[in-house]
Amino acid sequence: MGLFVERRIVGNGRYCPNASMISIRTTALRCARSVRALLNSAVRWAFSTASVAIDESKNNRDKNFTKAKVQRRRAQLEESVARYLSQLDKADRQEPSEALATKVTRIAEKLTKLKEEMGRLAFYEKQMLASPGRQISLTDSDCRSVATSGRGFGVVG
Numbered sequence: 001m002g003l004f005v006e007r008r009i010v011g012n013g014r015y016c017p018n019a020s021m022i023s024i025r026t027t028a029l030r031c032a033r034s035v036r037a038l039l040n041s042a043v044r045w046a047f048s049t050a051s052v053a054i055d056e057s058k059n060n061r062d063k064n065f066t067k068a069k070v071q072r073r074r075a076q077l078e079e080s081v082a083r084y085l086s087q088l089d090k091a092d093r094q095e096p097s098e099a100l101a102t103k104v105t106r107i108a109e110k111l112t113k114l115k116e117e118m119g120r121l122a123f124y125e126k127q128m129l130a131s132p133g134r135q136i137s138l139t140d141s142d143c144r145s146v147a148t149s150g151r152g153f154g155v156v157g
Contacts, residue, residue, distance in 0.1 A: 063137060063138035063139050064135065064136070064137045064138070064139075065124050065125075065128050065135060065136050065137075065138075066128070066134070066135045067128065067129075067134060067135075070121060070124065070125045070128065073121055074118070074121060077114055077117060077118050077121070080110075080114055081111065081114055084107050084110055084111050084114070085111075087103075087107055088104065088107055088108075091103060091104050091107070124136065124138075
């Protein structure tokens with residue numbers, strides 16, 4: 001719905017707004033200045049305080065465990081273990097050398113880390129199965145994974 005304002009033509013052929021048009025324009029300018037001043041003061045206040053906001057949504061998603069997530073992660077870990085074991089088998093068939101010894105040591109360290117992670121995953125799974133919602137969150141006990149229309153899951157909490 002528009003606002004109809006009368007205009008009249010002055011002697012030199014230009015339009016001259018009537019008094020109501022002038023008052024509307026003045027009021028609009030005053031409002032715009034007030035809004036601008038309000039926004040400027042809000043921005044100044046926001047940046048003058050020493051506050052920091054941290055988005056924990058990704059971290060929460062990484063530290064939230066459901067049954068499906070545990071199964072997927074276990075499958076990934078088992079696949080990695082199989083890959084490292086096949087690399088060790090290949091290394092056993094090669095001629096011994098210093099580079100090969102370094103590689104075998106590095107693979108053995110990776111296998112140790114995977115074993116630790118599998119133990120941690122088993123611990124989380126026990127906790128998850130004992131929890132009432134069949135999920136646990138390491139950062140916030142009230143967080144829950146929810147299905148989203150996008151990819152994967154979101155965290156609510």
